[in-house]
Each structure stands twice: as C-alpha cells, then as structure tokens.
Amino acid sequence: MPHIGQVPDPSPGIETPAATILLIEDEPVTRTSMAARLTRLGYRVLEAENGRVGLEVARRERPDLLIVDWMMPEMDGLTFCDAIRRDPQLKSSQILLMTAHDAPAQIAEGLVRGADDFLSKSSSKQEIIARVLAGLRTSRLVRKLETTGEELKSSMLLLEKKQAETEADLQTAAAFVQSLLPSPGSPVRGITLAWEYQPSLTLGGDLFDVMTIDADHLGLYILDASGHGVAAALRSASLMTFLRAENMVQLLGSYNPERVLFEANRRFPLSADGDYFTLWVGQLHLPTGSLSFASAGHPGALLSSATHPSRWLTTASFPLGFDPSARFTSDRVLLKPADRLFLLSDGIYEVPSPSGELWGRERFQEAIDAGKQTSLSATIASCFAAARGWQQAQHFPDDAAVVGIELSDCREGTSHG
Amino acid sequence: MQIKERIVPQGIILDVVGDLTYAHRAVFKAAVEKAKQAGCRHLIVNLEQVRFVDSAGLGLLVLVSQNFKLQQAQISMLKPQSYVREIMSLANIPKMIPIYEREEDALMARAA
C-alpha cells in the first residue's frame, strides 16, 4: 500500500499557506470530530451547520475544498451541490459529499448533482487523508487552469490592443508614403499621368515618382525593394527621399538616369540580410519626346506606341548594391504623341493562377495593347482586373504597381494647363 | 520549399525544391550557414526543381555569393528553369554567379 503522508501535499521547499477546507455538517459531534481531524492534518477548517450557511461561507472564503454532509436540515448536501454548480464564482469548487452509507444509487445521484467524490462517515483516517488530498490536488489544478485561462485572456486583450496600435501606426505611415506618390492628372503640360498601386501589406516597398526637373525635363522612376513589410517600406522611403528632384539636381545637375543609378548604387549597398533595390530611372526631354532611361536590375518599363508594336525598355544590369563599382548605361528612345509609357513592378505580372502558372510579362503586355483605345487610367485598371482574374483573388501576393504616362496627341493643344 | 544537402568531394550540393522566395529565406539561410560551418569551398545550388525566385531569393543568392567570395569560396547555380533564368539574367546574376547545365561541369569548375 502506498504511503499516505500526514502533511497535506507540501511542495518541497516552498512554504504554501495551508489549504482551506469548509466542512458543512449539521450534527455537532461528527462535525467537531471531523474538523479536529482535518485541523490536526494541518488544514485551515471552516465549519457550517447547514448548506445555506455553508454557501455564505463558501462565497466569502473561496475554500479549496468543500466537505458536505448528505442529510442536513435547511439545505441538504445535494441541493448545496446544485447551488455551487450554478454559482459562477464557485462552480469549479471541489466537493466531497459525506455519507453515512455507500449505496451506489445514492452515489450516482450525488455525481449527477455535482459532487466530485464521496467520503463515508465511517472512513478510516487513511481514507480521509487520501480523499482530501485528491480533492485538494484537483482543486489546485482547476484553479491553476482558471488562472492560466484568465492570464491568457488578458494577454490576448493586451496583444489585440498592441496590434491595433501597430496597425494604426502602419496606417499613418502608409498614408504618409501615399502622400509622397505623385498626383494623377497632368504633372506638366502635354503629359497625362495615371497609376494604380496595391501594396501586398499595409506598407508597400514599391514606390515611384514622376516629377518636373526643369522647364524641359520630366524625371521618373520606379523602385522595388526586395522583401516585404515595414523594413522594406522604410528602406524604400529612404531611397525615395534620395531620388527627389531637388536632391538629384543639386548632386548631378540633372536627372541623368545612368548617373542617378550610379550614385544610388554607391549609397544603397546590399544589406546584411541580402536586401536591395531594383530601380528603373528615366528622363524625358519634353520638347523632343526623347526618353533616356537606365535600369538597375528592374524588369523595366513598357513603351506602348500608338503606331508601333509595344516594346520593353530594359537592360540587363545588377540591382542596386550588388556591385559597388557597377556602371549603368543609358538607352534612348523617342516618344511620339499619343505614346504611352508604363512603369511597373513585377508584382503586377508575377501572380500565380490557382494551378501555379504565372501571369507573366507577355500577358501583361497583351492587356496593355488591348487597352490602346481606352483611357490611360482605364487601361491600367483593366490590367489590374486581368491580373486579379488570373489569380482569382483580389489581393496581390507582392506589391503591384503600374504607372502610366501618355503624351498628348497634339502637344501644342491646350487641353492641359 | 525543401532543401536536401548532398556532400560530394568537391563541395556541397543543395537540391532546392519549391520556390526560393521571401517566405522561405530562413530555410535557405540555414542550409547555407550549415554548409559554411562545414567548411564548404564550393556550394552548388541546384535550381532544377525551383519554379520561382523572387527578389528576396535573388538577394540571398548574391549575399551568399559575396560572403563566399570573402572566404575564397565559390557558389554556382545548376540548371535554373527558363523563367528563373530570365529573372537572373535581368539582374545580371550570371555575371556574378556562374550557371551550369550539368552537375559534372559545376563540379569541375572549382577544380579547374
């Protein structure tokens, strides 16, 4: 037979306060005797002479274990069990129902009504100790579970609050980044600008700009930060600041694409985590429509001509930061009235269909060509719709941006001011 | 993405299966780090089973290449699929990391 300790289940080396047991029994001799036994075992014992009084004491003291007599006046043991199980504060209490006899039918009824265990009044001392210890052990576990559950709940609430704060911060940051993007419309006489941008997360890493450099020149770029999330967005915003027209004019005297890339490449090396940018830069000479452009690993821009087949404006080159001494060479192309130039991030065409096939550059190009007769913004919108249709989802897995500029059909016209 | 490692006399071959993308960067980094710890002089990344490499994946390859160069070690790529090859070419990666079509050629490269 296993040894049953006299001391109530002490945690080794830790002084825990004695467990509190509420003893509810109407018969004074039995109650006094049982109370004395439990007290001798080291417990704090509270006594009540019936269920009604017992309930009051239980609510006040939250005892660790309730030992309840079956037959009592005022409120008997079973009614007491019912009352405890209905009480939200007490319902997980451990109840030992004390009986004068071990009739199975009564025990079954007791269990149904909410007793956890039984204690015969004729029990030996060892049996009493064993049952009390078992009841207290369960009580401790239940309370621990309840505490853990409550802690978990409050942690969750805290986390949700933090998350809401972070989300609000991100929204603020996103609004700021959006404010840096060029306003659609007519940035300069003879040029129409339209764009659509859907970051994959609140904060995107793909950014672009179209800006006046001087009376004759328009500067434009699109950049793509590798990776996702806040870190990528922050790096992008810092490169965007670097690429501002004033900064480039001050540094280089122009928006010469190969020199812009050369400077950006020197200042934005590959990060320790392997993060980098791809960047496409163009400078449009407004009087002639001559566009010089250069790319640093960027998939590039698509020239959609009113009269010729569309063509990609890109060159194979390192992204920014791969090789600090890299040199980038500009290319030149002549834009004619009604020509459209699209800057785009790879996120618009690297969208997988449900079967995993990518939409791809060719299909993107087809969508652009198919929109030649519609307005610039409608063409861009139809590209997004086609990409969404391909992936059969609204949300893009990566930042998706398409920026379009269109040269007015008659540049001497006065439709744009 | 899954990575299986094969140790050959000339170096270590990483057989990558799946997409080499931002979401899987930790797995790739861990595999490379393990090879580096093992004193690998030539790391061959087998891309035959890789359908897609995103910008983050590309960055990782370049970073690893730079790290290996600093230690007089080398990284090569094996059999990229056409789309992956296109992405690599656009970023001029072949100028930095040699691409081989046959495992034997990749293995010979270091010895040569």
Add this chain to the structure above:
Amino acid sequence: MDKTAVLDLSEALNRADGDQDFFITLATLFLQESQKDAAAARAALERQDHAGLVAAAHKLKGSVMEMCAPRLFECTKRLEELGQQGKLAEASPVCAEVETRLAEVHVALRDVIAGGFPS
C-alpha cells in the same frame, strides 16, 4: 456483558487520533446532543412524524458512530430505517431500545469523564 459492545473506547480514542482530552470534549458534546436527538425521535414518533423521526435518528446515528457504540448504533440505524419505511408501530419498541442503549453509553462515558481512561 461485553463492555466494547456498549462503548469501544479504544476504537473511539483511535478516531480521535489518540487525543484523550479531545475525546472528553467530544464525549461531553455527545451527552448533550444525543439526549436532544433521542428526545426529538421520541416526540416525532408520538406525533406520527416519519420525516422528523428519520431526521432525529439519522443525526443520532452520526454522533453514535463517532463514539463507537456498536449496539446503540445498530438499533439507532434500525430506528432510522423503520422511520423511512413508515413502520411507526414497529419503531416504537426500537425507540425504547435506543433510549435504553443510549443510557448505557451515557453511563459508560460519564465513567470515563469522571474517572479517566482505564490504563
């Protein structure tokens, strides 16, 4: 007469964890309470009150168990059962027996209280 059939003192003391002083306290309490319970049982019987009889007999039975008085316990238990079964006619003589046995136990307990525990 077998004394332990009236009062099994060593067993009762054992239930009190061998604490003689505490047993005296318990016994003193029993003398008061059992008298009240027995009177309540008798009154209930005279009123033909089943429930009252059962409650009183049950209560008495509980305290008798603590005192370890086997013969008194048996007849108290029988009284409770007869009450439950509504056999009040049969209960009457049993109630008288309970009163007799209880008187025996009281005598035995008073001896212990007055004269101490037999060594």
